Amino acid sequence: MIDLTVRLREDPAAVEHVFRLVADGGRAQPATTLPDPDAALAAVEKYGEGIFFPKPGPPRLCTQQYGGPQVAVVTGIFHGRTVDSVFTRTDGCEISRWNAMAALLGSAGGVSGTT
Numbered sequence: 001m002i003d004l005t006v007r008l009r010e011d012p013a014a015v016e017h018v019f020r021l022v023a024d025g026g027r028a029q030p031a032t033t034l035p036d037p038d039a040a041l042a043a044v045e046k047y048g049e050g051i052f053f054p055k056p057g058p059p060r061l062c063t064q065q066y067g068g069p070q071v072a073v074v075t076g077i078f079h080g081r082t083v084d085s086v087f088t089r090t091d092g093c094e095i096s097r098w099n100a101m102a103a104l105l106g107s108a109g110g111v112s113g114t115t
Helices: 037-052 092-100
Strands: 002-009 017-024 068-078 081-089
Touching (some): 002 037, 017 037, 037 068, 081 092
Antiparallel strands (some): 002 017, 002 068
């Protein structure tokens, strides 16, 4: 079972957009409000374990590039485990995390959700 809520701000002063991914048995459920639930579910199934619950390891070297002011907070349940993750685009490592989960995080411009 997957039940994730995404709170996205394109910048700190922007309106917060809220999306939800609900899936059971490998299928998105009607409560899902993402524009492409199948792509979001595929990204979460592929990268979710490693991104939501990273294993300790050696320090990572991240490029010092800025990808934008977007911030997304993902909370909820992923296969029985509690998720509370923040996504930003503040350096190369964070941009990579964002890109891996882009179908879940998306962009507030022109997509459905609630504010």
